[in-house]
Amino acid sequence: MIIRTLFLIAIFVPLLAHSINPVFNDDVLGLIVFKSGLVDPGSKLASWVEDDESPCSWEGVKCDPRSHRVTELALDGLSLSGHIGRGLLRLQSLQILSISNNNLSGTILPGLTRLGTLQVIDLSGNNLTGPIPEELFHQCVSLRSISFADNGLTGRIPDSLSSCQTLAAVNFSSNRLFGELPMGIWNLRGLQSVDLSYNMLEGMITGGIQSLYGLKTVNLRGNRFTGWIPKDLGGCSVLNSLDLSDNFLSGSLPESMRMLVSCSSIRLSGNSLTGEVPNWMGELRSLESLDLSRNRFFGMIPTTIGNLLLLRELNLSINHFTGILPGSISNCIDLLVLDVSQNMLTGGFPIRPFRPDSAVAAAVSYTNLKVLDVSSNALSGELPVNIGTLSNLQSLNLSRNSISGYIPRSIGDLNRTRFLDLSNNRLNGMIPPEVGRAVSLEDLRLEKNFLSGEIPTEIESCSSLISLVLSDNNLTGPVPLALSKLTGLEYVDLSSNHLSGNLPKELANLSNLAYFDISHNSLEGELPVGGFFNTIPPSSVSGNPALCGSVVNDSCPSVHPKPIVLNPNSSSSSGGGSSSSPDRRHKRIILSISALIAIGAAAAIAIGVVAVTILNIRVRSSMSRADPPLTFSGGVEDFSCSPSAKGVENYGKLVMFSGDAKFIAGAQALLNKESEIGRGGFGVVYRTVLQDRRPVAIKKLACSGLIKSQEDFEREVKTLGKIRHRNIVSLQGYYWEPSIQLLIYEFVPSGSLHRHIHDAGADSCLTWRQRFNVILGMARGLAHLHRMNVIHYNLKSTNIILDTSGDPRVGDFGLVKLLPALDRCTLSSKIQSALGYMAPEFVCRTVKITEKCDVYGFGILVLEVVTGRRPVEYMEDDVAVLCEVVRSALDEGRVEECIDGRLRDTFPAEEVIPVVKLGLICASQVPSNRPDMSEVVSILELIECPSEGQEEA
Structure with missing residues (x-):
């Protein structure tokens, strides 16, 4: 018996030991504990069952085929929320941890790098907050790539990062990190890619970068770095991409940059760099993208730019360049984008297809060019008659120059062009009917020229047209019926011309119309009825004395309708003769249309009274019962x-x-x-x-x-x-x-933004720093809603609540999705308290709800916070619309007069004025001109001044 027992033990104990293998159970337990801290709305982790012996078949889990230990956890884009739990610390063989593009919140788990095998950490695209733990990098013996991009992290980048000598890629972009670069970051000899863009980092970009022989990508865009571009930058001989845009860098381009012969992209826009662009720029033969825009460069554009045969994008806009655009640029046959706008360039039109003329400027092919912007210079001369040979152009902007002559008929050959702006020049003659062949046009701007003749009816072929601006010309004739066939039209400005005749009533069928200005013409007759024209502003039709309708407070001449005759004999079956015979004709009942309307109105009122009475009885009955x-x-x-x-x-x-x-x-x-x-x-x-x-x-x-x-x-x-x-x-x-x-x-206890702005006295009003933080916080909240595919729809200052720290909280969002039974007119009345915040496209029966409606409301909120004024203010004999008041003040150079007087000149103009401009852009009449909220957040973070901490909160 004893021998048999020992025999059974010898057989079953090994099997039992395998069935409770601690390796399997440790990984299973760790993952189950990690899962318990998550919310999984799509049940993507349904395969994670705690009774399983091994997790190797679970969703997102990969194991080593020999040890069967978990080596990779990839849960990207599964809409998971919750926090990153400590259960991950049990995965002792984990090499790759990737949980990007979810909704995870909380802080970063400090002990992650204690997993000595971990090589890749990717937690990007979540809602993580708090600082990056200092101890995270104390034991990073094998870490090669780490990404915390696109979260809400704050604090400084730990100095301990420089101890991770195995690191090849670091991405902390799009957070709220501040402070200087960590000491020794350029000592990471294996570093190949560093992306710290869109944070609030400051100080100088320290030297020593030349020691990183393998560095390929540097992106420090959108921070607050000062000082000069590192003079030893050229030591990074294999650098492929450099982006230092949107900082506060100054000085000239360092000589060592001529050694970056492998670099394909250099972006330095939005700084205060100065000096002339050196001739050695033409030695960087690998360059495909060169962006030096929004700086203070001056002098001539070097002719050696033409040596960059691989160049696809050249942006030199918003500088102080003079002279002509060098003809050598025509050597860049792969050029797709050429932007030299807002400089002081002279000479004729810079592109002469098939007719090289070095005395004028560049010429020859440009057959691949998609974007050409030479606006806001001092160009003169005429447009080339064969401009249509630039057949791949998608955007052509020649505005704000002194170009004269006719618009060539070949303009119709630009059948891929979406944006065409020839405004603010000296063009004359007629708008060629061939413009109808430019079938891809979405935005056509010809205002402020000397154009004459009629608006061509062929324009109806431009079926994609969204915006049409022909104001301030000498156009004559009628507003063509063809415009009513452009169903996508949102913005139309025909003001300050000599147009005449009646407006086509079919214009009322343009369901997307948000702006239509025909002021200061010679139009006559009745305004169209319905759609946008029911709410068209009086200023948009002023200066047309013969126009009539309710909007201009001038009733049109009455036209009496024929009476409606109801013949009771029309269906009679008695008798054999015709019901229309004189001897059998009954007395006709004659009711005018006005009588029928009056009867219908009376019936509707009676029904309404009965309905209200019944509702009152039901409400009293329900109130008499005790609530459970x-x-x-x-x-x-x-x-x-x-x-x-x-x-x-x-x-x-x-x-x-x-x-x-x-x-x-x-x-x-x-x-x-x-x-x-x-x-x-x-x-x-x-x-x-x-x-x-x-x-x-x-x-x-x-x-x-x-x-x-x-x-x-x-x-x-x-x-x-x-x-x-x-x-x-x-x-x-x-x-x-x-x-x-x-x-x-x-x-949220501290009350609404409306109360803090409008009900606070001079002693208790919000400071500028508090107001800026409110604007930035509102933008971040709205951006998050839009990322979650939620439209607020009812944005106003009473729906913004401030917490005890003064941070804004967006409330009352998404409620419209609960009420699908509301028709759109009823819905409009439901949010009539948002008057002034509502986007112009929000018109009864033509509501088009998009995120851009929220952006408009945000723009009005920005102006309200900055000025301390309500969106609409009613006076004795006038109505002041805040958006228009501020826009006029900005145009006249007196925008500082609009700032809330309670701030007593304690605001930094270098912040306030860009914020006002951003508010006006967000409140643009044309939805496509408004930025996305994520872009707004980035812009606000760039606007915020480095000296912000000096202001007393």
Whole structure:
């Protein structure tokens, strides 16, 4: 018996040991613990089952085929949220950790590099905050690539980074890191790529970079670096890409740069670099992209630029270059982009296809050219008759020069051109009908010339046209019916011409129209009715004495309609004769159209009165019943109210997205007048306290009868509940019942931005630094909403709440998606309190909801914060629209007069004026001209001055 027992033990113990292999269990346990800290809305990690012996078949997991240990964890773009848990520290053989482009929050796990095998860390594209831990780089014995790009990290780059001698790639771009470059960063001899762009780094770019013989990419764009370009930069002999744009660098180009013969891209725009561009620039034969724009370079453009035969992009705009564009540039036969705008160049038109003329400038091919911008120079002469041979041009901008003569007929051969701007020149003659052959045109600008004749009807062939500006010319004839066939038109300016005749009534069918200016012409007759023309501003039709309609307060001559005759014999079956015979004709009933309208109006009023009476009775009846106590349970499953409340048949569904909670005062005290803290277009907001003494804000939706189905409503609310950002008011739960819907938000205590701007006295008003932080915070919050595919739609200063630190929190977002039953006219009235913030394209029956509507509202908010004035102010005999007031002040050079007087000249003009300009750009009448919110954030971070900390908060 003993022998048999020992035999069985000898057989089964090894098997048992294998079944509980600690290697497998350690990796499984670590990943399961890591998963427990995540929210997985798409169930992408459903294959991660804790009962499995090995994780090697799990989603995103790869193992070593010999040891079966986890070596790679790749969970990119799975919409995961939550935090990075310590369970990862159990993966002792992990080499690659990539969890990019998710919604992870929290801080970076300090002990990651204790995993001695880790070679790649990629946490980019998340919502991580806090500093980069100093201890993260204390044990990076094998780390080769690390990326924390596109998060919300703050603080300094740790000096310990320089101890990671194995590092080849570092990417900390698009965060909020500050301070100087870490000491010894150029001692990382294996470094091949460094990207620290779009942060707030400052100080000088220290020397020593020449020791990095393998460095291929340097991107320090969008920071606050000062001083000179490192003089030893040329020692990086294999450097392929250099981007130092948008900093505060000064001085001239260092001589050592002529050694960068392998470099294909040099971008130095947006600095204060000066001096002449040296002739040795032509020695960098590998260059494909050269951007020296927005600096202070002067002198002639060197002819040696023509030696750069591989050049595809040349941008020398916004400098002080003089002379002519050298003809040698025509040697760059692969050139795609040529931008020399806003300089002081002279001579004739810089491109003479097939007719080289060194006395004029460049010539020959340019057959591949896609973008040509020579605007805002001092060019003269005429346009070449064969300009159409530049057949690949997509954008041509010749504006603000002194070009004269006719527009050549070959302009019609530019059938790939989308943007054509010949404005502010001395062109004369007619607009050639051949323009209709430029079928790709989206934006045509010919204003401020001496053009005459009629607007060609052939323009109807430009079916992609969005913007048409022909103002300030000598055009005659009618506004052609052809314009009404351009269904994509959004912006039209025909003002200050000699147009005559009636406006085609079909223009009212242009559903995308957001701006239409025909002022100061000789037009007559009735304005079109419907669409955009129902709300066209009076200033857009002024200066046409013979125009009539409600907009110009001049009623048109009445035309009496024929009466409607109702013949009761028309369908009679009695008798055998015709119902129209004189002897059988009954008395006709004659009703005018006005009588029918009056009858219809009376009936509608009567129906409305009855409906309101019934609704009042129902409201009084519901208020007489006691509300059931509301108890919230965690999770997202169904939880009903306590059935202890008698007389209530249907108890609603109440859900908190995290934790268990109950209102201290119960439902009876929840929605009473004393608890009310605000009202808006979508409902009333109340304040109450949970059992854990945590205050919350409750929004009672005002149009419950129009809410979509419970299933769709809950899906939308849960989507909104997953949005977490430091500049967004978080949605923490909801309550559903067919007759009432509540949204539960975190309570932000310090009141709305509207109150801080308009109700504060001189002693308690926000400082400029606080205002700038509010603007930047709002932009970051909106950018995050747009990344989550959520449009706010109802942006205004009462929906921006400031927390105790003065940081803004965007609230009331995404509610329009809960109300699909609202028609668009009703929806317009729901947000009429946002008057002044609403984008011009938001017109009843033609609403086109895009993120650009939010950008417009943000632009108005920026102007409101800077000026301290309301978007629309009503005076005794006038209405002041803030956007127009500020724009006029900017044009007249007195924008500082618009700044809130309570700031008492304590603001930095170098910040305020760019912020005002940005606000006006965001509030552009044309949606396509408005930037994306992510671009707005980047611009604001660039505007912020280095001396910001010197101002007292």
